[in-house]
Amino acid sequence: MVLNRRGFLGAVGAAAAAGLASSSSGLTDLVLADGGRGAAGEQLRELPFLRSEGGLLDVGLTIHPQRLQIGDREVFVHTYNGMLPGPGLRFRPGDKLRINLINNMLPLGVPLNAPPPACAVRPPEEEDAPPLEPPPHPLECIPEMINHIAEGETVIQMNMTTNIHTHGLQVSPNDPADNIFLKLSPGHSHQYEYEIPDDHPAGLFWYHPHHHGSTTHQSWEGLTAPMIVEGDIDEVPELADIADRTIVLSTLWINQDGSTPSAVIIPTGGQMPFTTVPAVPTEMLFLMNGQLGPEIDIRPGETQRWRVLNSDPHEFMWFEVKDHELYQIGQDGIPFGTPRTVRSIMLPPANRAELVIRGGQPGRYRVIGKAYDQGHPGGARPEKELGTLVVAGPPANGRIPQRLVEPPKMPDLPVAAHREFRFKGDISGRRGLGVRFWIDGVAFDPDRIDTRVRAGTVEEWTWINEDIFQHPIHVHVNPFQVIDVQGISEGDTSWQTDPNIWWDTFRLPPFGRVTIRTYFRPDIPGRNVYPSKTVYHCHILHHEDNGMMGVLLIDPPEGRS
Amino acid sequence: MLAGVVVLLVGAVSASAVPQDPPPLPSKWTHLFQQEHRDALHWWNHTWLPQTVPSGAVVQIQLPGDPIRWVHDENRKCTPTTPLGLALPILDLFQFVRPEFLGQNKLPDPNRIDGTENIYTFDYRLDGIGVAAICLFPEPRPGTAYEISMPPGTPTDRYVLTLLVGVPQASLPLRRPHEDMGSTPSHDWFGPSRH
Structure with a gap:
């Protein structure tokens, strides 16, 4: 519609x-x-x-x-x-x-089980900060508490x-x-x-x-x-006239009143991956287009175009339609030159995959997020029932495109800079209430420039994961290609590592490393004249909210600043 | 602060005394606690207060362990923690609720928290009105709090969780009685849309 x-x-x-x-x-x-x-x-x-x-x-x-x-x-x-x-x-x-x-x-x-933890110390902004000092008198936290309220910084x-x-x-x-x-x-x-x-x-x-x-x-x-x-890809003959579905995967995390708890969040293992301080009973609803377990109709042999987004802030969705192949035609908003045939597609938070699916034999087929160990406490996250594909009706003769469009090309420029970034977190609670995640040992500071680049240049960045958590790293306003991935666990078939694919978010293997190549376009309106301040961060948003984000400054092209 | 505690405790008793008919808690609505919920941790800065749970609450405690093991042992003494670091044993004024132990489990958790390999889980049910304390014991007793993922200064002989039992679960905004879903169009909440 x-x-x-x-x-x-x-x-x-x-x-x-x-x-x-x-x-x-x-x-x-x-x-x-x-x-x-x-x-x-x-x-x-x-x-x-x-x-x-x-x-x-x-x-x-x-x-x-x-x-x-x-x-x-x-x-x-x-x-x-x-x-x-x-x-x-x-x-x-x-x-x-x-x-x-x-x-x-x-x-x-807002839970009423206990007053908000206004005087509790949070984990340090720096990874190598010294251990907690003996606490001051509780009254000493009052000015800081008032300041937090005045700045709108309470939870x-x-x-x-x-x-x-x-x-x-x-x-x-x-x-x-x-x-x-x-x-x-x-x-x-x-x-x-x-x-x-x-x-x-x-x-x-x-x-x-x-x-x-x-x-x-x-x-x-x-x-x-x-x-x-x-x-342009919308004009490909095999795609132009077929059903075009946009599928938004999302998760509601709700308390017994049906609202998302507004409190400090901390991780747990098992069915429920998070709890709060104070603890409140919760439930997670995994939705497609805001619905629980909807049915998707298709005729036998009919082809449909599915644009699938995982907007969940935490859960990896290893998307699969039982007994159906998927023909991927684009990733993260950038089309492929030719379709890639896959049985399932891993969608960490923020990733999108555009697909063509062809209805199989009449019947009902589960649409699921397969169980997967993304590094969260407690081991693999359980399988999620997302919906059902219902194949019924008169047969059709849908065609899978053989050629798509010319994908963007990385400019043939020398690499202007190689940089390394280290990603690490602490979920223990040993150094304060909540969790903390760092890039290069420091938490996010909006007033600090962490990385400065120049528009019109190509750079290679190596992201080093010092955690078992698979951090999906997102760079704002600037897609990239992945030229090397190290550390994929043996037997893990969920990875796509073709260097021709463009991404805006790519996950790091546990204790692994990923090297990307990116081109900071000099011709973006606004970016070609003024320095552009933006960010890169982990798209497990709980990690981002607790520090795993860096500030990127893109200077205008040479001769324009 | 003391006034706050009194308000909370009186509030807890008053709320539990009001005739209420809350819906029964399905087992999936578990109150999940982990190591950061331990009573009066160092970083609370002497402002820790016990939280409330309703009567009938199912509680699960998750603690990182191995090689240190966590043990449920009803034969060892377990007393509630006094809030705000006060010497006055204010919680002794309340009836004691005995937690019903439901069972335990272990989840794999290597490399998430330094020095631990698994998550121990312990399930309890709390019925009644009053104060409950749940204690779990590390074996062998660690030399430092670090080994059981606790801040420096935490007693290493036990994990203790104190709860005020019998207060209906609630959050803001409070639900109005018989509130009818969808009967209030969204745009009436704030007047006409401005677009």
């Missing part, structure tokens, strides 16, 4: 005016309340998209609490415009994207502060574009504006909150939405 902005917002306004309960329109249900209304086994819903017109897509996004029914669960979480996932956006290379973001968040999910306040990141888009990271340093408190709004380059790859991207300290919480509330850049 693709709606233009006028039609889409008109539907929302009409629905609000008429009152939700009185409407019988499927669209109204979809927009305002439905995160999967009804019993499990319902049809996978098609996500509504807003599409650019005349080179412009101008949208308003309001984050506000919304009560939703998901399967037999009632949840009460923050959403974009009342929707889970948020409204999809479609535009073309050369377009302008404008987003007016309004933050109307409230304190949800509850942080979890209501937001901004937006257009994940994967090759745009300026400076305000008013993809500026993730922005701090948008409740009651405030911000006007974003993005110039999409004329040669931007066509594929699946997404947007989500990126305020340091609250990205995990807001992701577990379901604040995520797809973006599609349309372009």
Whole structure:
């Protein structure tokens, strides 16, 4: 389902005016309340998209609490415009994207089991910091506590502060574009504006909150939405006229009131990978397009295009459709030259895969996230039931494309710099409440430049993992190719290491290392004149929120600064 | 601080005294605790307070271990921790709730936490109103707190978790009685949408 902005917002306004309960329109249900209304086994819903017109897509996004029914669960979480996932956006290379973001968040999910740990010491910002000093008198923490409240830095306040990141888009990271340093408190709004380059790859991207300290919480509330850049690959004959599904995998982490707990998060093993301080009972819901266990219809022999996003902040999704091959046509929004046939596709947090699937023999086939040991405490994360592929109806004769499009090429330039980065964390709790994750021994500091590069150059970066956790590392506004991977565990068949694939997020093997090659484009609007400040970080967002993020400064091309 | 404790404890008793009919807790709604929940750890800066759980709560404690083993032993003395580092044994004013031991397990966990190889899990059920203390014992007793993933200064003879039992589970915002899902269109919460 693709709606233009006028039609889409008109539907929302009409629905609000008429009152939700009185409407019988499927669209109204979809927009305002439905995160999967009804019993499990319902049809996978098609996500509504807003599409650019005349080179412009101008949208308003309001984050506000919304009560939703998901399967037999009632949840009460923050959403974009009342929707889970948020409204999809479609535009073309050369377009302008404008987003007016309004933050109307409230304190949800604040546990009343104990007062917030206002005076507890957090783990140190530096990996080699000395052991904890004997604590001062508790009264000495009061000025610091007051300062934290004034700065909006308590956990509850942080979890209501937001901004937006257009994940994967090759745009300026400076305000008013993809500026993730922005701090948008409740009651405030911000006007974003993005110039999409004329040669931007066509594929699946997404947007989500990126305020340091609250990205995990807001992701577990379901604040995520797809973006599609349309372009050349859409014209491939075998793809042009087939069903085009966007599938957003997400996870809601909820307490018994249906809200995401707003408290300090710490890891656990077993079925539930996290708990809080104070501890509250919780549940995780693994969703496709906001639904629990939906059914996806396909005819025998029919081909469909699936654009799959894992927006979960933590869980790796090793995506598989039983007894069906998948023909991958793109990764992280950048198309391939030819399809790659796979049985399953690993989607760590933030990764996207674009696929063609052809219906097999009539029947019902499980769509799952396979069990996988991503390094989390307690061993392999369990298998997840995501949905069911239902093959039925008259046979069709869908064709798998043999050729796609010309993928972007790495410029043939000498490597201007080789750099190394070390990734390590401490989840023990020995040095303070919570966890801490570092890059090169230090936690994120928005006022410190960790890496400075120049636009128009090629660099090679080696990421060294000193953890068993498989950190999926994301570089903002700048895709890369992976030229070497060391340390893949024996028998682990989930890896794709073809150096021709472009990524914006790539995981590090346990205690392994990955070398990437990247080109800092000098021609991005805004980036070609001014220094551009952005970040790279682990996309297990719990690691990012607790320090595993570095600041990247991209200077303008030689002769332009 | 003391006033805060009194408010909490009185609140706990009052809340538990109010006739309530909370839904039964399915077993999957477990209160999960791990090493960072141990009572009065050093980094609480003398501000630690016990948390509440409802009557009927299922509690699981996860502790990193091996080579140090964790042991449940009902024959050893286990007393609640006094909050805020006070000498006054304020929790003795409350009835003691005896945890019901449900079982234990072990999860593989090599290389996550220095010096440990597995996670020991212990399950309990807590029924009633009052104070509960759950103790688990490391064997052999380690020479340093580091070996059991605790901050310096933590007593190495036991893990102790003190809980106030009998307070219904709640979070903000509090649910309104008979609140009807979907009866309030989202845009009414904040007035007309501004886009």
